[in-house]
Amino acid sequence: LMRQIWEPTNGPQTYISPQRFKAQIQKFAPRFMGYAQQDAQEFLRYLLQGLHEDVNRVQKRPPSENPDYDKEDKMPDAQKAELYWRRYKAIDNSIIAGELAILVFSKRNIVTGRHAVIMTILHSYWPNPYLTSQMLLDLFMGQLMSTLECTSCGYKSTTFDPFWDLSLPIPKMAPVTIIDCFELFTSKEVLDGAEQPVCSGCKSRQRCRKSFSIQRFPQILVIRILYRNPTLCTRFLTMVPSSSNFSAGLLCLNKAKLSLYFKRFSGERSRSKLTTLIDFPSKNLNLMNFVSECSPQKSASYDLYAISNHSGSVYGGHYTAYCRHPYLNTWFEFNDTRVSQIRQSDIVSSEAYVLFYQLKNSSR
Template sequence: MCLHCSNTPLPQGLVGLRNLGNTCFMNSILQCLSNTPDLRDYCLRNTHRTDLNNNCRAKAALMEEFAKLTQTLWTSVSSEAISPSDFKTQIQRYAPKFVGYNQQDAQEFLRFLLDGLHNEVNRVTVRPRLPAEDIDHLSDNEKGKKMWNKYLEREDSKVVDLFVGQLKSSLTCSECGYCSTVFDPFWDLSLPIAKKGSGEVSLTDCMRFFTKEDVLDGDEKPTCCRCKARRKCTKKFTIQKFPQILVLHLKRFSENRVRTSKLSTYVNFPLKELDMREFASENSMNAVYNLYAVSNHSGNTLGGHYTAYCRNPALGEWYSYNDSRVSPMSSSQVRSSDAYVLFYELASSSHSRL
């Protein structure tokens, strides 16, 4: 049943977005972000204005339009779908690749949008030049904290508070055993879809594929810091710091010289209690997540369509967002082979609001 076909007043957050012409990729991501509780509250309470004022930024139109759109989605008493045209004007000023009405990639759009929002509400107004430091004598845990604090000295916003985690890359020389580590911030994790001879593929399979040890040999050989020569090495990713909101991108699209193809593999993912502790660099008690939104892509690379499935944070029920149409759905319908970008929230964060 489409909610907008009835004349009864709608609960908040159940308003659709008009398709302006192949803008379903944008609508899908906007609905997922609108159902991100702490980001929604940041906009509804106008807390973003404090950050904008503190930064004295003249160019803050993207954050303002995003906040305005979120506020309308959550305060509208009308069942009419909203036009996101003012928001689209601002996102294409920030990222000209979104000018026009061509179909775009939802995950790529999400990255541009979060980057734009962060830049406008960054609490750091003048990014300091950070001198290089010798941190080789520190433990990996201390190195990770040091690098995270350095990152926050330049990039510090509500958007970072919610979405950014830290990835640890370990490179081990097979000749001398020396292990070097690099720590990088991440906004999302792009997971290759695991291939299995039989049985279904799970999200944990994809995470294991992403974090599996890779051998770097031949032309890929890096230079070992201790040997001072190119050596065969093994490389492995682990998660050093888990974000409050974990965005997982299933890599369904692959490109070659001729064409782009799509994998429609069904990936089984949990709606509750996604346990990420096996992928932690250090022992972590705080790495269990609950799903609250999915951006879906149906169809193929030539003629596809994006929708969103979101768990309404006020009602605790799942809804399907298909541009201007919003419909209730069962949680059993959330998993499908169309799932493309998964939004998870730390269980400790969601429990604190219950």
């Protein structure tokens, strides 16, 4: 499919139909069969999680550790973050980080299968790839820093969790920007009543303040925008503690990308679609204000290159896409078999569902 998209066409047909690709997916996920409306984000997540499991080279998990939490609590945050990072990679290390690091230096005609496709994408972005396996691994995973502060004794504890995507709440204000969503996500939240955690200093449940920050941005990042309602978040909790609104996944191998998901559909019960207009920049989305103080991250600035739009309702609708041509630097609308050029000033709308950003530069 990737080859067909970029190959010159012969004859009047100038579009590619992914029917064979979809047929393979629905063999393993029958819920995607037929032509009923499906959630594009759920489809992408299913596909990429499956690819991630398929290429995970850790076949035998190491024996479970017995962490010394008292010792870890006394570590500097930067040292603790590295410890948690290494611990995670010991049980979840994609083959992409190792085998493909060798393949990118190989001749293309001796590589076959899915590696040939991925290698073609890599070479299109890195004609002279000086990449290590660690750099490839950094394309996919990020790390979140969670801080708990006891309001009684002042004790602070930090934890670090890997993430493949972030879930951002939408503030109850107008107008709303992507930065507003990040600011709400990283603001302090009071945990009280039934949500009180156990304070390691007081040795009892106490009222605490919780906050998030980004320890390291992945070069591929998914951000889901949703309303701050716990009942709408539980279905996405898979990898990190239940108090966090995060989920696991893997994104396409495509240089340094940032993908933002707008939670347009408000939940299982209400079955309504949200039409909140969220303003987002096409250039220089700077997220450095949301990096933790102990982070090694030096830059996090992104440019927009694609948008997936959904028009209609939760019961039926239509998907279109806006994409910026990587060489012409002009925007095009993809609507089934029709492709037309659009103005950059027209790409921001309340129908935007998924945004794709590309990292401008990275110090790592």
